[in-house]
Ligand SMILES: [Zn+2]
């Protein structure tokens with residue numbers, strides 16, 4: 001069993017859960033959704049003593065991606081994800097950020113678009129990529145089956161699901177993504193959401209009012 005560590009760093013006025021996840025064997029790490037407050041993220045990386053290999057993005061909303069370009073330049077690492085259906089958001093991060101009163105958010109050009117079935121790594125850890133449209137058309141979820149850990153962005157929350165009223169969102173598609181692609185992975189998979197507390201797929205399958 002490979003060992004891993006994780007820490008959640010709340011960033012931006014939206015209290016978005018930026019995740020730092022690392023392989024204990026190699027101390028290599030990924031940063032998922034560096035939405036902003038890049039100095040704060042870099043401080044967490046330094047305190048943990050890990051070496052970041054890549055930045056991963058779950059989707060294109062400003063609170064998840066606003067700091068990605070700055071962090072990429074600071075660390076000299078690639079940005080991978082989300083799915084290419086998010087291109088229309090990633091090319092307008094500065095503009096959309098300004099409309100929400102977020103300063104300093106920068107547009108993003110990923111080094112690699114991801115699709116259903118791709119894998120991404122951090123040291124010896126491997127994450128499966130699952131395309132879960134509905135909150136946004138190109139949202140992806142990262143799952144490590146060995147650790148029983150998923151990072152789901154704004155697809156699913158403890159007791160709720162992502163909003164679907166933003167451009168490219170669709171509620172029925174979102175519910176189908178969750179029921180057909182996430183819940184079958186197993187009740188014992190724990191997940192980190194883009195906002196709020198962690199939960200498990202089993203807890204949500206049996207109690208989430210949008211899913212029961
Ligand atoms: Zn979002």
Ligand SMILES: [Zn+2]
Pocket residue numbers: 014016061063064154194195
């Ligand atoms: Zn969000």
